[in-house]
Structures are given as structure tokens and as C-alpha cells.
Amino acid sequence: MKKMLFVLLLMPFFASAQQSYDLIDFSDEFSGKIIVDDNQENSDLETNCTLNLYQKKNGKLVFSKPAFYSGYDLEDSKVKSNIQEIPYGEQSILIFEDFNFDGKEDIALRTGNYGCYGGPSFEIYLADKKGFTFNESFTELGSNYCGMFTVDDEKKQLQTMTKSGCCWHQFATYVVENNQVVPIEIVEESYSGIFADYSVQKRVNGKMVTSHYQEFPLENSDYEFTMVFENGKKMYLTKIYGGDQLGYIFTNADNVVELFIDADFTFNKTTQTLTFSNKSTIYEVSSKEITVKDNGKTYHLNKIKETAGSFNNLKWNTFSNVNFK
Structure with a gap:
């Protein structure tokens, strides 16, 4: 009798308290709840609850997996779902959406904070005849970027974003083939000094082809004088390297750099022109045109739509890389 009493007294210390919270309605076919166990919350795993889904028509359990929830998921003692504020906003424990474009809603289950900068990470389970089956390819997209991927139903594409610090970002676009995600474009941008550098990979005939610009x-620029040509191209004379040097930048209509010169300028005080060379080609810039001399031929870039700043009032003597003639 004493032994039985001792066991009964110990039971409260070993029993685990459970709490359950219903998911706010997210599906016509399924209902859900999370089960929070004290032992789960105190474990070494990042998951801290179990998410269950049930068929509404008969209450049958159809899905049960460990998951991660936080106080942000709760609203009036219920669990929010289908919240996806990409990339850094609130992202709920469950996102119920068609990810592989087969007309069936799939499951993105938040399982921790393994995304970029400790952001949310998701496991993906695709709907099939068996119920919901884990998919490693989709999970890769839901776990290793800045939050959950986004879905473009119109184009039938998926997009991810990730970054490192202020000056490197990656944006990727995928299509779905045989329930596997396949990249069709990956754009990386980085900022170093004067320009934004881009590396673009595009899928061509089944292979990723890389270009740079x-x-x-x-x-973020301190330009002194600008010419805008009728075809949309632009020329900039700008301060560079802290402001004590001059830079010549010629771009296309989308501000993609076609020519950059940062040394060996000569300013002619008599003709009020700035001259420099790029290999065997000689450029002469005035307030009204750019003259290009190449292989014995002379070209006049004078179809100017507008200008900004004053070429004649530039303080040429403040630039250490400008000589005078």
C-alpha cells in the first residue's frame, strides 16, 4: 500500500502537461490543431509542438508532424495559418497552398528558424493519393532562403530570395518538373564601390548559362554633368573614389555600364573639352557633344535629348586624375 502511494505521489512530476490550440479555418476539407507538450518545449529540438490535420467530414487524422510555433501564431487562443509576409514579416506555422500546380493544396510546415538570419524554415509535403508526402526538393526552397518561397500561379513559377549583409542579394525563379523544382533564372547582385554588379544565370536548352553586367x-551617385541621348543612352561625369577623382560613365537606356574610364583625363582650357582614350579610341567631350575617333574615322554623338548640371562650371582642378592643356 505504501509503495502504491509513493508511485501516485511521484506521477505529477513525470506526467507532461499538454495544451492544444485549434487552427483558424484554412481549408474546406481539413481542420487542424497543434498539441503543445512541456517535454517538447524543453527539448533540444527546435520543434516545440505537433501539428495535426483532420478530415472535417469524419474527424480522421490524416497528417501529424512535429512543428515550431511562437506566440505570434496565436490569436484569441487559436493558431493563425496562411500568413506569408515575405521576406522578413510574419510567416505562420502552416501555409496551405498548391505548390506544384496540380490543383491540390499542399502543406508548408514551419519546423524552426534555419532560414537566413535565423528566419523561418519550412518542410514541404505534397498532396497525393496517400495523403501528404515529404518532398526534399521543395523543402530545400522552404528552408535555406529568407523565409518561405513565393508562388506565381499565373506563370506557374516559384521564387526565392536570400542575402548576406547589405551588399549581396540573390533572387531565383523555378519551375516544377515531375514534382522537382528546377531553376530557370538566378540573379545575384552585389555592391562594391561605384557600381552594382550582376551575375545572371538563365536556363537555355537545359543548361544554366551565366552572364555578367x-x-x-x-x-547613390554624385554626378556633376549628364547627357541623355535620344536613344536613351546616358553619359555621366561623376565624382569617384571619395570625390577627389573624376569618372566617365557611359550607359545604355537601362543604366547598364558600357564604358567606364577613371584615369588619364586631359582638359583643354582653350577648347573647353575633356579628352581621354580607351585603347586606340580617343574620346573628346564638350558641353554639346561627344566626339569619338577610331581607326581614322570620326563620329559625333550629338543627338542629345537633355543635359543636367553644368559642364563649363566644373571645377576641373579639384580632380587629381585630370591634367591640363
Whole structure:
């Protein structure tokens, strides 16, 4: 009798308290709840609850997996779902959506904070005849980027974003083939000094082909004089390297850099022209045109739509890389 009493007294210390919360309605076919166990919350795993889904028509359990929830998921003692504020906003424990474009809603289950900068990470389970089956390819997209991937139903594409610090970002686009995600474009942008550098991979005939280009970001630039040509191309004379040197930048209509010169300028005080060379080609810039001399031929770039700044009032003597003639 004493032994039985001792066991009964110990039971409260070993029993685990459970709480359950219903999911706010997310499906016409399924209902759900999370089960929170004290032992789960105190474990070394990042998952801290179990998410269960049931068929509404008969209450049958159709899905049960460990998951991660936080206080943000709760609203009036219920669990929010289908919240996806990409990339850094609130993302709920469950996102119920068609990810592989087969007309059936799939499951994105938050299982921790393994995304970029400790952001949310998701396991993906695709709907099939058996119920919901884990998919490693989709899970890769839901776990290793900045939050959950986004779904473009119209184009039947998926997109991810990730970053490192302020100056490197990656944006990727995928299609779905045989329930596997396949990249069709990956764009990486980085900022170093004057330009934004881009590396673009595009899928061509089943292979990823890489190209590179630079853009001149106007919002962070200190340009002194600009020419805008009728075809949309632009020329900039701008301060570079801390402001004591001059840079010549020629771009296309999308501000993609076609020519950048940062040394060996000569300013002719008599003709009020700036001259420099790029290999065997000689450029002469005035307030009204750009003259290009190449292989014995002379070209006049004078179809100017507008200008900004004043070429004649530039303080040429403040630039250490400008000589005078």
C-alpha cells in the first residue's frame, strides 16, 4: 500500500502537461490543431509542438508532424495559418497552398528558424493519393532562403530570395518538373564601390548559362554633368573614389555600364573639352557633344535629348586624375 502511494505521489512530476490550440479555418476539407507538450518545449529540438490535420467530414487524422510555433501564431487562443509576409514579416506555422500546380493544396510546415538570419524554415509535403508526402526538393526552397518561397500561379513559377549583409542579394525563379523544382533564372547582385554588379544565370536548352553586367545606381551617385541621348543612352561625369577623382560613365537606356574610364583625363582650357582614350579610341567631350575617333574615322554623338548640371562650371582642378592643356 505504501509503495502504491509513493508511485501516485511521484506521477505529477513525470506526467507532461499538454495544451492544444485549434487552427483558424484554412481549408474546406481539413481542420487542424497543434498539441503543445512541456517535454517538447524543453527539448533540444527546435520543434516545440505537433501539428495535426483532420478530415472535417469524419474527424480522421490524416497528417501529424512535429512543428515550431511562437506566440505570434496565436490569436484569441487559436493558431493563425496562411500568413506569408515575405521576406522578413510574419510567416505562420502552416501555409496551405498548391505548390506544384496540380490543383491540390499542399502543406508548408514551419519546423524552426534555419532560414537566413535565423528566419523561418519550412518542410514541404505534397498532396497525393496517400495523403501528404515529404518532398526534399521543395523543402530545400522552404528552408535555406529568407523565409518561405513565393508562388506565381499565373506563370506557374516559384521564387526565392536570400542575402548576406547589405551588399549581396540573390533572387531565383523555378519551375516544377515531375514534382522537382528546377531553376530557370538566378540573379545575384552585389555592391562594391561605384557600381552594382550582376551575375545572371538563365536556363537555355537545359543548361544554366551565366552572364555578367554592371549598373550605375543613380541614387547613390554624385554626378556633376549628364547627357541623355535620344536613344536613351546616358553619359555621366561623376565624382569617384571619395570625390577627389573624376569618372566617365557611359550607359545604355537601362543604366547598364558600357564604358567606364577613371584615369588619364586631359582638359583643354582653350577648347573647353575633356579628352581621354580607351585603347586606340580617343574620346573628346564638350558641353554639346561627344566626339569619338577610331581607326581614322570620326563620329559625333550629338543627338542629345537633355543635359543636367553644368559642364563649363566644373571645377576641373579639384580632380587629381585630370591634367591640363
